[in-house]
Amino acid sequence: MTTEIDAIRTAILQGAPADELGALPLPAGVRGALVKASEQEMFAGMASEDKDPRTSVHVEDFPLPELAPDEAVVAVMASSINFNTVWTSIFEPLPTFGFLKRLGKESVWGARHDQPFHVMGSDAAGVVLRVGSAVRSWKPGDTVTVHCNYLDDQDPTAHDDSMLATNQRIWGFESNYGGLADLAIVKANQIMPKPAHLTWEEAAVNALCNSTSYRMIVSPNGSQMTQGQSVLVWGATGGIGAYACQYVLNGGGTPVGVVSSESRATLLNEMGVESVIDRRAEGYKFWRSDTEQDPAEWRRLGKKIRELNGGRDVDIVFEHPGRSTLGASVFVAKRGGMIITCAATSGFMIEYDNRYLWMNLKTLKGCHFANYREAWEANRAVCEGKVHPTLSKVYSLDQTGEAALAVHRNEAEGKVGVLCLAPEEGLGVTDPEMRERLLPQITLFRRHAG
Numbered sequence: 001m002t003t004e005i006d007a008i009r010t011a012i013l014q015g016a017p018a019d020e021l022g023a024l025p026l027p028a029g030v031r032g033a034l035v036k037a038s039e040q041e042m043f044a045g046m047a048s049e050d051k052d053p054r055t056s057v058h059v060e061d062f063p064l065p066e067l068a069p070d071e072a073v074v075a076v077m078a079s080s081i082n083f084n085t086v087w088t089s090i091f092e093p094l095p096t097f098g099f100l101k102r103l104g105k106e107s108v109w110g111a112r113h114d115q116p117f118h119v120m121g122s123d124a125a126g127v128v129l130r131v132g133s134a135v136r137s138w139k140p141g142d143t144v145t146v147h148c149n150y151l152d153d154q155d156p157t158a159h160d161d162s163m164l165a166t167n168q169r170i171w172g173f174e175s176n177y178g179g180l181a182d183l184a185i186v187k188a189n190q191i192m193p194k195p196a197h198l199t200w201e202e203a204a205v206n207a208l209c210n211s212t213s214y215r216m217i218v219s220p221n222g223s224q225m226t227q228g229q230s231v232l233v234w235g236a237t238g239g240i241g242a243y244a245c246q247y248v249l250n251g252g253g254t255p256v257g258v259v260s261s262e263s264r265a266t267l268l269n270e271m272g273v274e275s276v277i278d279r280r281a282e283g284y285k286f287w288r289s290d291t292e293q294d295p296a297e298w299r300r301l302g303k304k305i306r307e308l309n310g311g312r313d314v315d316i317v318f319e320h321p322g323r324s325t326l327g328a329s330v331f332v333a334k335r336g337g338m339i340i341t342c343a344a345t346s347g348f349m350i351e352y353d354n355r356y357l358w359m360n361l362k363t364l365k366g367c368h369f370a371n372y373r374e375a376w377e378a379n380r381a382v383c384e385g386k387v388h389p390t391l392s393k394v395y396s397l398d399q400t401g402e403a404a405l406a407v408h409r410n411e412a413e414g415k416v417g418v419l420c421l422a423p424e425e426g427l428g429v430t431d432p433e434m435r436e437r438l439l440p441q442i443t444l445f446r447r448h449a450g
């Protein structure tokens with residue numbers, strides 16, 4: 001650790017005033033979790049499940065770039081593993097260096113991102129240390145979280161709904177200098193206030209998954225669920241699923257949660273989700289072979305949903321496993337219902353029976369992360385204690401590869417946190433009374449993980 005980083009960490013832990021934090025010298029080299037362009041072929045020919053992020057992720061120093069006028073340097077106290085960390089670290093579906101190259105061609109500032117290394121990470125909680133000359137709303141000393149919608153606000157297509165911008169990117173996945181580092185470079189319009197009642201690691205895990213689920217469930221850009229509707233949530237204790245369940249419950253809807261173990265079913269019940277399907281115990285086999293699906297299995301799932309859901313089909317399906325489930329999802333949504341999808345973890349070449357979609361007037365809708373306003377509203381729900389972090393396990397930055405492997409292998413519940421500058425768990429809370437009041441909900445996933 002450099003003396004500059006040590007001084008930054010000490011000043012934050014001692015609650016140094018803003019002017020002191022803003023005057024601290026920044027190091028030339030910063031520790032971060034990164035993959036290397038020279039290694040992007042290392043897993044060639046291997047099956048996805050055999051690709052091990054522990055061999056591709058390096059935690060080492062990288063040179064800190066010059067700050068653009070609309071950016072800030074954030075001292076990252078904690079970050080999180082997202083599934084995009086897994087994609088980056090196993091170079092699937094393609095290496096991320098192509099994204100960095102394209103960004104590099106866009107502008108002088110974009111060129112900083114085109115490097116032979118990629119510092120990963122699309123979440124962060126920490127303290128602003130420096131702001132560029134065009135930053136108005138944030139200053140050194142602000143305690144913040146960071147969302148990952150990275151866009152060019154001079155592009156006309158970035159206005160209205162910024163997720164429709166032609167060159168919209170995900171920070172730390174399609175851009176460099178992400179959150180899995182001691183210092184991160186972020187655009188000012190990625191910054192949001194840190195929830196005062198949460199620790200650094202609890203605050204760091206929400207932005208990406210929480211905002212995605214907000215858009216999918218609550219926003220008019222997603223399914224805009226209304227009171228009394230029911231939602232089938234795949235992976236209901238996973239990164240995005242556990243936030244989706246919270247939004248369905250908060251909005252007066254009924255989640256039907258799908259998980260793959262008894263222990264996860266219990267966790268769902270503790271969250272207040274009463275209708276639970278254990279997909280492993282049920283033994284669904286939607287694909288008979290690599291090329292043929294089994295509609296009888298879709299019907300079996302539909303029957304189970306009706307049993308749990310007062311005889312009704314679901315209004316909305318929260319879909320992300322992709323190839324393995326989408327055929328079933330299209331089948332089980334009610335007549336006129338919506339299947340909203342943001343991913344394809346099990347494969348992106350999808351097959352479903354279109355007759356069930358058009359004859360029953362269903363909608364299949366794509367959804368991706370969230371615009372600033374949606375991320376802000378989702379963050380506000382966390383700040384107000386209406387949505388809770390789903391942190392189940394915490395790793396150190398040095399263990400990023402191991403943490404990514406746990407997510408890759410579907411071994412972790414909810415979210416996995418990573419300590420960067422925070423020397424231990426439990427720090428960063430500035431509203432202990434609110435924390436005390438909400439402690440059982442805040443720590444539910446952590447307690448469950450044991």
Ligand code: NAP
Pocket residue numbers: 082083084208209212234235236237238239240241258259260261264279320321324325342343344345346367368369370407410414
């Ligand atoms: P996660 O924490 O690994 O959770 C996903 C859950 O899905 C798993 O816990 C698993 O739950 C379930 N699942 C996995 N494979 C399945 C399959 N073949 N069939 C049925 N269920 C399966 O991941 P996440 O953070 O929730 O992310 C899920 C996907 O969404 C990833 O592909 C990620 O890249 C994507 N994503 C996209 C966006 C976006 O903005 N577009 C944002 C966030 C995430 P059970 O085993 O318990 O059923």
